[in-house]
Structures are given as structure tokens and as C-alpha cells.
Amino acid sequence: MPLLGGYHRRLLRVNLSTGKWRVEEIDEGDLELFVGGKSLAYLLAYREIPPGTDPLSPSNRLYFATGPFSALVPGASKVTVMAKSPLTRLLHDSHAGDFFGPFLRRAGYDVLVVEGASRDPVYLHVSSRGVEVLDASGLWGLTTRETTLELRRRHGGRVSVAAVGPAGERLVRFATIVFDEERAAGRGGLGAVMGSKRLKAIVVEGDGEPPRPAEPEALRAEGEKWYNYFATSPRFADMRIYGTTNALIYSAAVGMSPAYNFETPSIPEDLAAKLSGDAIKELEVEPPWFIHGGSCPVRCARYVEAVYKGVRFRVKPEYENLAMLGAATGVFDREAVLYFNRLADDLGLDTISAGATIAWLLELAERGLIGEDEVGFPVKGFGDAEAVERLLRLIAERRGIGAVLAEGVKRASEILGRGGELAVHVKGLEAPAWDPRGRRGLAVSYATADVGASHLRGWPRTSEPPSAGPAKDVVASMARSRDDDALRDSLSLCRFVSYPSSELPKLYRLVTGAERSLDELYQAPQRAEALARIHAALDWLLPPVHDDVPPKWMKGQPTGPLKGVAAFLGEDDKREAIREYYRLRGWHETLGVPLPETLERLGIAWAAGDAERALRVVEERARAAGLLG
Numbered sequence: 064m065p066l067l068g069g070y071h072r073r074l075l076r077v078n079l080s081t082g083k084w085r086v087e088e089i090d091e092g093d094l095e096l097f098v099g100g101k102s103l104a105y106l107l108a109y110r111e112i113p114p115g116t117d118p119l120s121p122s123n124r125l126y127f128a129t130g131p132f133s134a135l136v137p138g139a140s141k142v143t144v145m146a147k148s149p150l151t152r153l154l155h156d157s158h159a160g161d162f163f164g165p166f167l168r169r170a171g172y173d174v175l176v177v178e179g180a181s182r183d184p185v186y187l188h189v190s191s192r193g194v195e196v197l198d199a200s201g202l203w204g205l206t207t208r209e210t211t212l213e214l215r216r217r218h219g220g221r222v223s224v225a226a227v228g229p230a231g232e233r234l235v236r237f238a239t240i241v242f243d244e245e246r247a248a249g250r251g252g253l254g255a256v257m258g259s260k261r262l263k264a265i266v267v268e269g270d271g272e273p274p275r276p277a278e279p280e281a282l283r284a285e286g287e288k289w290y291n292y293f294a295t296s297p298r299f300a301d302m303r304i305y306g307t308t309n310a311l312i313y314s315a316a317v318g319m320s321p322a323y324n325f326e327t328p329s330i331p332e333d334l335a336a337k338l339s340g341d342a343i344k345e346l347e348v349e350p351p352w353f354i355h356g357g358s359c360p361v362r363c364a365r366y367v368e369a370v371y372k373g374v375r376f377r378v379k380p381e382y383e384n385l386a387m388l389g390a391a392t393g394v395f396d397r398e399a400v401l402y403f404n405r406l407a408d409d410l411g412l413d414t415i416s417a418g419a420t421i422a423w424l425l426e427l428a429e430r431g432l433i434g435e436d437e438v439g440f441p442v443k444g445f446g447d448a449e450a451v452e453r454l455l456r457l458i459a460e461r462r463g464i465g466a467v468l469a470e471g472v473k474r475a476s477e478i479l480g481r482g483g484e485l486a487v488h489v490k491g492l493e494a495p496a497w498d499p500r501g502r503r504g505l506a507v508s509y510a511t512a513d514v515g516a517s518h519l520r521g522w523p524r525t526s527e528p529p530s531a532g533p534a535k536d537v538v539a540s541m542a543r544s545r546d547d548d549a550l551r552d553s554l555s556l557c558r559f560v561s562y563p564s565s566e567l568p569k570l571y572r573l574v575t576g577a578e579r580s581l582d583e584l585y586q587a588p589q590r591a592e593a594l595a596r597i598h599a600a601l602d603w604l605l606p607p608v609h610d611d612v613p614p615k616w617m618k619g620q621p622t623g624p625l626k627g628v629a630a631f632l633g634e635d636d637k638r639e640a641i642r643e644y645y646r647l648r649g650w651h652e653t654l655g656v657p658l659p660e661t662l663e664r665l666g667i668a669w670a671a672g673d674a675e676r677a678l679r680v681v682e683e684r685a686r687a688a689g690l691l692g
């Protein structure tokens with residue numbers, strides 16, 4: 064059989080304990096079954112990170128995986144970053160761009176793996192010539208932006224830089240890896256994994272050629288056609304104008320905003336308008352250079368310039384940042400929220416987890432459950448911008464109450480011994496800025512997502528509220544959307560350059576030369592999800608208990624058009640919908656573990672023994688928890 068086009072089939076492995084590196088060949092069969100990017104990273108992590116691994120130990124590994132479209136198809140800008148998460152102790156993927164993935168491919172590699180840990184701070188310089196492990200002691204302590212600018216100064220403009228900030232160095236459990244100053248692999252604390260390896264940054268020089276696609280001429284023509292479509296179609300006009308910044312107007316109107324720590328999903332339009340796309344656009348400036356220029360037809364990300372407390376700064380805001388650092392904390396002062404966004408990026412903090420954790424603390428203060436004696440300074444409650452700014456810094460420095468919040472909202476509530484019922488997370492991952500009490504079935508996505516509360520794991524194809532009928536009825540559409548999202552992550556496609564799903568097999572054929580139907584392609588992420596679930600079950604997960612949603616979402620909305628509407632019609636509706644998901648996936652109907660016959664159907668029968676073991680382990684845990692007779 065001819066080899067697939069569109070891959071180098073080269074994995075670059077760097078061991079920071081020894082300072083050595085080597086290039087390994089990626090097995091053709093693995094590419095056939097797992098495509099690349101996210102799905103391939105799950106396969107590699109499944110093989111190489113045993114369940115029980117301490118996420119902050121040298122045994123954890125950090126993967127940067129590209130898919131076959133990277134550097135070959137317009138909008139294929141993303142790289143998957145994956146490791147075992149220090150926040151959830153689950154395998155976790157996060158995606159970022161824009162140049163890092165394509166540059167890695169141009170340097171001659173599909174995947175970069177970092178293992179071990181250095182004794183002293185280092186950074187990597189990766190190029191087609193190999194890897195240099197370089198001294199980073201002079202960079203330690205710098206912000207992500209300062210680090211990136213310094214490394215660009217040292218290595219020239221045609222490099223992409225992934226860096227951690229002070230939060231990653233201090234092992235904040237929701238520290239990010241920031242790419243080229245602006246774009247973050249934000250979720251799951253992957254920056255802390257990088258910090259635990261004393262790895263300050265990775266510089267990639269795109270000094271070679273991407274792999275050759277199977278049908279270069281036809282792919283070029285197809286790429287041009289789609290580039291023009293995304294760049295000009297009215298369908299993407301909003302995205303081109305606002306990016307995601309206008310979404311608070313929508314989420315507030317449909318009862319899905321995270322306002323006031325998810326206490327008030329519906330907020331008045333005039334309040335939401337303070338952080339709307341139009342409000343943000345008033346501050347838009349043309350950047351001196353446009354990082355997305357040339358490669359992206361949509362260019363959703365826009366620079367704005369603002370002044371806060373006399374400090375002038377630039378930032379590229381997104382909905383999640385505005386909603387979680389703003390609406391969730393009750394701060395609707397535009398300049399303040401943009402400044403928090405800039406600060407979180409510089410310090411290397413996940414804006415979603417940081418916003419959710421701080422919002423939780425503000426709610427404790429509102430309710431009189433925490434005071435100045437424990438926080439270290441007076442906190443007024445929601446809307447206290449001074450407190451938000453101070454807490455962001457304290458978290459990144461792990462100082463005072465910041466050391467508690469740096470553990471994430473779940474652990475923080477356990478450490479303080481209160482507020483667990485107010486903490487909005489699933490499996491330890493703080494919830495993003497979409498309250499599922501506004502859309503039927505979305506809570507099933509949060510409950511069953513392999514990484515915890517993620518908004519990137521499939522949305523049900525309905526805009527009905529949960530009161531419209533059983534959640535079970537929309538689970539199949541959520542599962543399909545989950546496959547579709549994960550396939551794009553496996554191909555390296557940006558979600559906002561949204562090729563019709565029906566076009567993906569054709570593009571895949573032009574790149575790789577292989578004929579696959581859409582359903583066959585969807586099997587790649589299904590395989591990855593099954594492996595993630597087995598891994599989690601062998602580690603600590605008890606699906607019937609942990610596939611759940613926070614108590615707040617089981618209560619009706621307090622105000623607005625959806626007053627009284629909860630995420631589900633009731634407990635039975637929730638359990639039925641979650642079981643429906645297990646059934647659709649071919650998992651054990653009540654224990655939520657993939658069945659051996661499912662793995663056979665997916666072509667990964669080699670994992671069936673692990674699945675049987677995982678089932679026995681979960682059964683024992685369920686029995687010990689009194690869930691089984």
C-alpha cells in the first residue's frame with residue numbers, strides 16, 4: 064500500500080533529564096487509525112504515560128502534535144498540546160496557534176515530545192537541524208510576552224515561541240502555555256507541566272518545507288477556492304468583524320452567561336453591552352504586524368488598545384476572557400476586564416479557570432463565608448475590580464490566598480473546607496462561559512467530556528432550552544458534534560475556519576491520497592476518546608459519580624426568560640441522558656467504560672484487555688462507594 068501523503072512521519076523526542084534528543088518514525092498504521100493532532104496525541108500519551116503518573120513529575124510527557132492539514136490547508140493553524148493535567152489528573156488536550164504548528168511541520172516534524180525534567184531552567188531551539196537545549200536562567204521570572212520578545216531578539220523574527228510565565232514556573236494548576244504572545248493552550252494547566260520540567264520556552268524555526276501532499280495541484284486549487292470563500296462570504300462577516308467578542312450579548316439573552324459565578328445566566332442587555340463586540344471594537348487598532356496575516360482567511364483575532372489606571376496596553380480579547388474575567392466576577396468595566404485579560408496572558412494564567420476561581424472567592428465574600436483575615440485584604444464581593452487584579456497576581460505568585468486559589472476551584476474549596484456547592488467545575492476543570500441551563504443537552508457534553516467542563520467537546524444541535532424535553536433526545540447530535548470537533552482538532556483545523564463537514568473527506572484525500580468517508584474519519588477521535596476513558600478509569604475515575612454537573616446547574620435560573628429552568632428536567636433526566644451517551648459510544652451502560660467489542664469494532668482490539676481491567680476496577684470502586692449491591 065502506498066504511504067500516506069501529508070506527513071513527515073517524524074516524531075522529535077527530547078529528554079530534558081539527559082539533554083538528548085532523537086527522531087523516531089511514526090508508524091503508518093497509527094496515522095491511518097488516529098489521523099494526527101489530537102487523536103494521535105491521545106494514542107501516544109496512552110502508551111507512554113501510565114495511569115497513576117504524577118502530572119508534575121518528570122514521568123509526565125508533553126506532546127505538541129500537528130495534523131496532516133497543518134501548513135497545507137488554509138486555516139489549519141492549530142497545534143494540539145497534551146499531557147496529564149495537574150488540575151484534573153486526566154489526559155488533557157488544548158489547542159493553540161497560529162504559527163507554532165505550521166513551523167514545526169516546516170522544520171520537518173509532525174510531533175514534538177518533551178519528557179524528563181531539567182535541573183536548571185532551559186529553553187529549546189527546534190529547527191530542521193535538530194534541537195538545542197539552551198540556558199534559560201536569564202528568562203526565568205519573565206512574563207510570557209517578555210520571554211517571547213527576548214527570544215525573537217535572539218533568534219530572529221521567523222520563529223514561533225511557546226512560553227510559560229511566572230504561573231507556569233510556580234506550578235499553578237491552571238497555568239497556560241502562550242504562543243507568540245497572544246494565543247494560549249489555555250486549559251488544564253499544561254503550563255505547569257512545562258514549568259515542572261523547568262522548560263521556559265520552545266522556539267521553533269520554520270526553516271524547511273512542509274510534507275508533500277498526495278495531490279499538490281488539486282489541493283492548491285481547492286485551498287484557494289476555500290480561502291476566498293472564508294475571506295469574503297457574508298456567513299463569516301461577524302467573525303471577521305468581531306471575532307468571538309460579541310458573544311456575551313447572545314449568551315446573556317439566551318440564559319447562558321456565567322455572570323456572577325453562574326448565579327445569573329440572564330443579565331440585562333444594557334449590562335452585557337458594556338462588554339459587547341461593539342464596545343470592544345471601539346478600541347480596535349491596526350497592529351504593527353498581523354500574526355495571522357497570510358495564513359488565515361477569517362482573521363478573527365483583533366488587537367485593541369486601552370488604558371487602565373494610567374497603563375496603556377494592547378490585547379486580543381476573546382469571549383471566554385471577557386465573560387470569565389468580567390461577567391463571572393461581576394466586573395463590567397471594559398478597560399479593567401481587558402487589562403485582566405492582558406495580565407492573565409502575561410502571567411500565563413488560564414483566563415477561564417482564573418476567572419471561575421476568583422468569581423467563586425468573590426461569592427464566598429458576598430455570602431460572608433470568607434473575610435479579610437483569610438484573604439489578606441478587604442474584598443467587597445462581585446464587581447470588586449481591585450480584588451480581581453490583586454488576586455490574579457497573588458495566584459501567579461502563589462502568595463497568601465493566591466496559593467490556595469492556584470490549586471483550582473475544586474481543591475481550593477477542599478482546602479478551605481467550604482463553598483464546594485458554589486464551585487462550578489466538572490472533574491476539577493472549571494466551567495467555561497456557557498451556562499448549560501440555556502440549552503438542552505449541553506450539560507451532557509460537560510458531564511461526559513473526557514477532560515471535564517469543556518465547551519469544545521460537542522454541542523447538541525438544538526437551541527431549545529432544557530425545559531423543552533428530555534435531554535436524552537439531543538444526545539446523538541451532541542455526540543456527532545463531538546466527533547466533528549475532535550476530527551478538526553486531529554487535522555489541525557481552526558474551528559472558526561469552518562469547512563463544511565462534508566468537504567473534509569475530499570480535503571483529506573487530496574492531502575493524504577486515502578479515500579475515507581466522514582464516518583470513517585470520525586472513528587479516529589472515537590478511538591482517542593475510548594483510550595482516554597480507559598486511561599481515566601484505570602487511574603481514578605468513577606464515571607457514575609464523576610460524570611456529573613455542579614449543583615448550581617441543577618437549580619433553576621433565578622431570573623430572566625428562563626426563570627426556573629435547570630440544566631436537566633430532573634435527576635432521572637440527567638442519568639438517562641448520560642446513559643444514552645454511554646450506549647451510543649458502546650460503553651458499559653451504567654459504569655461508562657468502553658466495552659471490549661467496541662474496541663474491536665474501532666480497530667483497536669489491542670486495548671480490549673485494558674478495557675476489561677478498567678471495567679473491573681470501576682466495578683470495585685462502585686461497590687466500595689455503595690453504588691452496586
Ligand code: SF4
Pocket residue numbers: 138140160161355359360361362363364557558559560
Ligand atoms: S479564525 Fe481566528 S483563531 Fe482561527 S486561525 Fe484565523 S485568526 Fe486564528
